[in-house]
Amino acid sequence: xxxxxxxxxxxxxxxxxxxxxxxxxxxxxxxxxxxxxxxxxxxxxxxxxxxxxxxxxxxxxxxxxxxxxxxxxxxxxxxxxxxxxxxxxxxxxxxxxxxxxxxxxxxxxxxxxxxxxxxxxxxxxxxxxxxxxxxxxxxxxxxxxxxxxxxxxxxxxxxxxxxxxxxxxxxxxxxxxxxxx
Numbered sequence: 261x262x263x264x265x266x267x268x269x270x271x272x273x274x275x276x277x278x279x280x281x282x283x284x285x286x287x288x289x290x291x292x293x294x295x296x297x298x299x300x301x302x303x304x305x306x307x308x309x310x311x312x313x314x315x316x317x318x319x320x321x322x323x324x325x326x327x328x329x330x331x332x333x334x335x336x337x338x339x340x341x342x343x344x345x346x347x348x349x350x351x352x353x354x355x356x357x358x359x360x361x362x363x364x365x366x367x368x369x370x371x372x373x374x375x376x377x378x379x380x381x382x383x384x385x386x387x388x389x390x391x392x393x394x395x396x397x398x399x400x401x402x403x404x405x406x407x408x409x410x411x412x413x414x415x416x417x418x419x420x421x422x423x424x425x426x427x428x429x430x431x432x433x434x435x436x437x438x439x440x441x
Contacts, residue, residue, distance in 0.1 A: 306376040319407035
């Protein structure tokens with residue numbers, strides 16, 4: 261670059277300083293928005309009709325997984341606990357809290373609480389919790405450290421996740437006997 265063209269370039273930059281700074285700040289704003297919208301926000305799960313903290317119930321109160329999810333021990337679908345299970349304690353504990361009153365409303369109106377599903381497996385997979393429980397595989401191995409989470413993050417289980425675990429634990433890898441029967 262010659263001296264004259266370099267001076268011309270610097271003068272152009274000085275004249276367009278405001279639009280250039282505006283463009284840089286706008287680009288930075290877009291990057292931050294995308295981070296918080298798609299990055300940071302993905303560490304929490306869907307909003308539930310009644311805020312439920314696994315951190316409080318499992319971590320602090322140390323309620324065992326099977327107390328609220330007893331079907332995991334004998335069903336392929338462990339399900340979400342019915343409102344009666346919640347009210348077993350909350351009939352007495354903080355019974356007048358607004359969210360607990362909402363639980364009572366669901367119960368009194370014979371309406372199941374419309375919980376949002378968090379964990380997904382493909383329809384063609386027959387996942388058997390019973391086999392995993394018998395092998396003493398901790399719930400946290402698949403579901404993560406729920407005792408540290410207020411809201412569970414949505415998770416779609418993929419075949420690779422299961423295959424890697426089966427290989428690591430030297431478990432059955434036969435497709436039809438393990439998952440697809």
